[in-house]
Amino acid sequence: MTSTLLDDRRDACxxxxxxxxKYRLEVGAYGMDxxxxxxxxxxxxxxxxxxxxxxxxxxxxxxxxxxxERPELGHECLLHVGEQFTEIFLKQSDGVSLxxxxxxxxxxxxxxxxxxxxxxxxxxxxxxxxxxILVSPMGVSKLMDLLGDSRExxxxxxxxxxxxxxxxxxxxxxxxxxxxxxDRLFDIITEEGYSDGGIIxxxxxxxxxxxxxxxxxxxxxxxxxxxxxxxxxxxxxPQESNEDALWSPxxxxxxxxxxxxxxxxxxxxxxxxxxxxxxxxxMAAGIVQALCRILMxxxxxxxxxxxxxxxxxxSIRGNSANQEFFSTVLAPFTPPKEAIVVLLMSMxxxxxxxxxxCAVVYCFQCYLFKNETIQAQLVQTLLPSTTEVSNVxxxxxxxxxxxxxxxxxxxxxxxxxxxxxxxNPVQKEQLLRVLLAATAGNPPVSLLHxxxxxxxxxGKVQSKVGLLMLLSTWLSHCPMAVKQxxxxxxxxxxxxxxxxxxxxxxxxxLVQGLCAFLMGICVLFNNDSVASYTKENLRHxxxxxxxxxxxxxxxxxxxxxxxxxxxxKQPQPRAANSEELLLDHEFCKLFKALEGxxxxxxxxxxxxxxxxxxGVVARYKDLIRDQDRRLAETQATVLxxxxxxxxxxxxxxxxxxxxxxxxxxxxxxxxQVGSCFNVYLFTIDKT
Numbered sequence: 001m002t003s004t005l006l007d008d009r010r011d012a013c014x015x016x017x018x019x020x021x022k023y024r025l026e027v028g029a030y031g032m033d034x035x036x037x038x039x040x041x042x043x044x045x046x047x048x049x050x051x052x053x054x055x056x057x058x059x060x061x062x063x064x065x066x067x068x069e070r071p072e073l074g075h076e077c078l079l080h081v082g083e084q085f086t087e088i089f090l091k092q093s094d095g096v097s098l099x100x101x102x103x104x105x106x107x108x109x110x111x112x113x114x115x116x117x118x119x120x121x122x123x124x125x126x127x128x129x130x131x132x133i134l135v136s137p138m139g140v141s142k143l144m145d146l147l148g149d150s151r152e153x154x155x156x157x158x159x160x161x162x163x164x165x166x167x168x169x170x171x172x173x174x175x176x177x178x179x180x181x182x183d184r185l186f187d188i189i190t191e192e193g194y195s196d197g198g199i200i201x202x203x204x205x206x207x208x209x210x211x212x213x214x215x216x217x218x219x220x221x222x223x224x225x226x227x228x229x230x231x232x233x234x235x236x237x238p239q240e241s242n243e244d245a246l247w248s249p250x251x252x253x254x255x256x257x258x259x260x261x262x263x264x265x266x267x268x269x270x271x272x273x274x275x276x277x278x279x280x281x282x283m284a285a286g287i288v289q290a291l292c293r294i295l296m297x298x299x300x301x302x303x304x305x306x307x308x309x310x311x312x313x314x315s316i317r318g319n320s321a322n323q324e325f326f327s328t329v330l331a332p333f334t335p336p337k338e339a340i341v342v343l344l345m346s347m348x349x350x351x352x353x354x355x356x357x358c359a360v361v362y363c364f365q366c367y368l369f370k371n372e373t374i375q376a377q378l379v380q381t382l383l384p385s386t387t388e389v390s391n392v393x394x395x396x397x398x399x400x401x402x403x404x405x406x407x408x409x410x411x412x413x414x415x416x417x418x419x420x421x422x423x424n425p426v427q428k429e430q431l432l433r434v435l436l437a438a439t440a441g442n443p444p445v446s447l448l449h450x451x452x453x454x455x456x457x458x459g460k461v462q463s464k465v466g467l468l469m470l471l472s473t474w475l476s477h478c479p480m481a482v483k484q485x486x487x488x489x490x491x492x493x494x495x496x497x498x499x500x501x502x503x504x505x506x507x508x509x510l511v512q513g514l515c516a517f518l519m520g521i522c523v524l525f526n527n528d529s530v531a532s533y534t535k536e537n538l539r540h541x542x543x544x545x546x547x548x549x550x551x552x553x554x555x556x557x558x559x560x561x562x563x564x565x566x567x568x569k570q571p572q573p574r575a576a577n578s579e580e581l582l583l584d585h586e587f588c589k590l591f592k593a594l595e596g597x598x599x600x601x602x603x604x605x606x607x608x609x610x611x612x613x614x615g616v617v618a619r620y621k622d623l624i625r626d627q628d629r630r631l632a633e634t635q636a637t638v639l640x641x642x643x644x645x646x647x648x649x650x651x652x653x654x655x656x657x658x659x660x661x662x663x664x665x666x667x668x669x670x671x672q673v674g675s676c677f678n679v680y681l682f683t684i685d686k687t
Contacts, residue, residue: 006045013038013051020058022067028059028085036089039098046107053102053113060086060120084663086124096121096132103142108151115146115157122164130169140165140172144179147188152200155188159203166210173211177218181211182227194233195254202250205257212264219265219274228265228281234258235290237297252301255294259307262287266314268571279319288315288322292329296339302353309343309359310572313366317571323371337391340367344394344416348401348409354578361412362572365586368419372427375420379427382434382447399436402451407460408578414466415573415584418473422586428478448474448484456494461507462582468514469587472521476590479527486522486530492541495519499554500546506561510582513557516546517591520555520598539602548603555595564588 016035020027035052042048058065061082089095099121102114122129133139143165146158162181166173185204192201211218222228235258237246265278282288294300294308316322329339346352347360368375381395401413421428435444445453448471455467475481485491498515501508519542528534533541542551558564566574567583575581 006042006048009038009042010045010048010051013048013055017051017055017058020055021065024059024061024065024068024085025081027055028081028088031055032059032085032088036092036095036098039102046105046110049102049105050107050109050113053099053110053117056089057113057117057120060089060117060124062120062123082120083124086121089121090125090128090132096129097136097139100133100136100139100142103146108154111146111149112151112154112157115154115161119157119161119164122161126164126167130165130172133165134169134171134175140175141179144176144181144184147181147184156200156203159200159207163203163207163210166207170215170217173215174217176207177211177215177221182208182222182225186227186230189234194236195251195258197254198250199253202253202257205254205261209257209261209264212261213267214264214269216271216274219270219278222265223274223278223281228278228287229285231258231262232285232287232290235287235294237294247299247301247304252304255304256307259291259304259311262291262311263307263314266317268314268317272318275317276319279315279317279322282315283322283325288312288325291315292326292339295343296329296331302356306353306356306359309356309363313359313363317366318370320371320373323367323369323374326367327374327377335391338394340364341392341394341397344397345392347412347416348397348404350404350406350409354408357408357412358573358575358581361415364416365419365571368416368422370423372424375422375424375427376430378420379430379434383430384433384435399447403454407458407462407466408581410458410460410463411466411581414470415587418470418584419586421473425478428474429480431474432481432484446484448481449488452485452488452491452494456490461511462579464511465514465582468511468518469584472514472518473587473590475518475521475525476594477525479525479529482522482525483527483529486526486533492519492522492533492538496541496545499542499551507582509554509557510561510563513554513561516551516554517558517595517598519546520551520602521594524594524598524601535601539604542602551602552599555599558591559595564591568592 013035016027016031035055038048038052042052059082063082096118099114099117102110105111105114118129133143143158143162146154147162149155149158162176166176185208189197189201189204192198192204195201212222234255262282266275266282268275279288291308291312295305295312300308312326316326327338327340330336331339331342333342343360343363347357347364349357368378378394378398381393382399398413398417401409402417404410404413417431421431432446432448434447436447436450437444451467451471455464455471458464458467471485475485495515495518498512499519501512503509503512519538522533523535523538523542526533526535526538542548546554561583563580563582567585568588569585571585573581573584
């Protein structure tokens with residue numbers, strides 16, 4: 001490697017490449033610096049540069065090669081060899097820049113190994129490579145140029161590398177997008193045949209997804225560049241009799257990816273104006289219509305159908321024009337049925353896959369979101385009517401699910417009905433008019449009464465939680481609903497018993513907390529029209545039967561529950577299994593808004609049994625003083641721990657640097673010992 005003759009150095013590099021898979025520990029330990037010198041000094045010779053780059057790519061590879069059979073080292077040690085050599089390579093600041101410069105060479109023997117080496121480095125130390133490429137002059141541009149390479153293997157490996165580099169790095173995402181990435185990706189997708197194409201189409205869509213997800217700048221660039229319209233042909237599903245041919249595994253992957261791209265544009269987490277504009281453009285491009293056709297098509301795989309339902313939901317969420325369009329979509333039945341009715345039929349059918357039912361719930365929530373007209377239409381399907389209704393309605397399906405023996409259907413239906421009432425006091429009062437047929441000889445009972453009875457009778461936590469969320473949403477900000485609820489003889493005694501229970505199961509504590517929350521709503525929105533349960537009477541009842549401190553503690557159990565934090569993060573219900581489905585996103589928002597108001601309303605009494613006013617005030621003053629003292633102690637402790645932590649962090653950094661240095665030295669020593677041992681054996685054989 002240090003020979004003055006180029007031919008000798010080339011032969012040495014060729015030999016090292018041949019050994020670099022089976023003996024990469026030794027090659028890396030002894031040869032890395034020499035190989036780097038060759039790359040810097042012998043650049044004009046493409047052959048020797050290609051050998052050197054291939055050798056480095058093998059040394060830094062994150063995988064264990066089949067040729068590497070080293071029982072003395074062990075498989076676990078070999079797994080980390082590539083990562084350790086990557087760390088050593090990156091210590092030379094110009095190493096990656098040097099490799100990037102070789103991407104400008106068109107020679108396949110140079111460009112492809114350089115690409116493979118960068119991929120290996122990015123796999124092992126992604127953040128470091130991202131930072132180096134960002135500060136490297138034209139680093140991203142050099143990679144983007146490779147997307148136009150006529151050799152498919154180079155283009156495809158470039159795509160894979162860009163997918164890695166754009167993960168979680170908004171700056172690289174922006175640079176890639178403004179380097180005409182979307183034009184180049186759509187050119188490749190068109191060339192490959194859109195959704196009927198191979199895995200390269202999936203890779204293009206995955207890169208597109210990385211560029212768009214949680215990146216408002218790129219989303220604006222995408223919509224302003226008329227790229228949304230270019231997504232349309234991805235949803236052209238040919239009419240074929242052979243469904244297996246139509247939905248090949250790769251076709252499923254491609255459609256699934258493009259659905260995620262659409263969802264990245266209309267995600268509820270994006271700024272409202274961006275989402276709204278993208279929703280209009282999706283409708284104008286015919287993509288919402290195409291999505292609805294997928295929903296109503298036969299033979300669609302469950303995972304594609306599930307993602308399509310969620311995509312339709314987010315494409316119409318909060319957009320009155322798109323929601324109105326969706327209400328007119330008909331399923332191809334005889335006679336035709338509304339698409340939303342067909343979806344709800346799947347939701348209340350316990351034989352359908354759980355993930356599909358969750359998707360329908362989310363879609364239905366999006367359909368109702370901030371649309372008072374559609375909320376009113378749903379409630380109207382439950383109200384008494386003089387005209388005979390021949391077709392099943394959304395309201396009827398939700399009622400059937402509400403009173404089903406399946407707890408998941410109870411939860412779904414409760415949540416869907418509650419979404420018809422969010423920020424809509426008119427419909428809360430209208431829903432009070434809904435009457436349900438009772439047993440023979442008995443008068444009809446109101447839906448509110450029946451839901452209250454069902455809550456008291458059911459034994460499943462999931463059903464109870466669903467009904468409590470429905471009742472809480474219904475009664476909040478609606479004194480008329482509170483009045484009707486308080487008029488049910490068994491309602492308050494049941495809530496009092498539950499809120500005062502001492503059972504310590506986590507989910508039962510959630511039920512107790514929700515019962516306390518519903519009682520608090522009855523205090524907060526009480527107009528004192530029910531003589532036995534005025535605000536003051538309910539305060540006394542809570543003080544006597546539950547205890548005010550216990551009441552506050554029960555309330556706090558809701559927000560401390562594991563499922564609360566999960567549900568509060570995003571509108572879409574997500575659960576690994578049906579047992580985990582407990583709290584709804586919109587309910588969490590309601591709870592957060594009302595919790596403090598309820599505590600104030602319940603604890604503001606000036607007298608009565610269960611704790612007189614002066615006694616309560618004195619106790620709270622003592623409590624505040626105690627909390628102030630504890631806060632001061634805690635602040636002092638935190639300050640001390642921060643100082644200790646800073647000192648420990650400094651020591652840890654020094655130790656980490658020392659360990660890294662020892663690791664490098666150890667690796668070199670092991671390689672040297674192994675080589676000496678081989679020489680010793682060779683000497684014995686000679687003698």
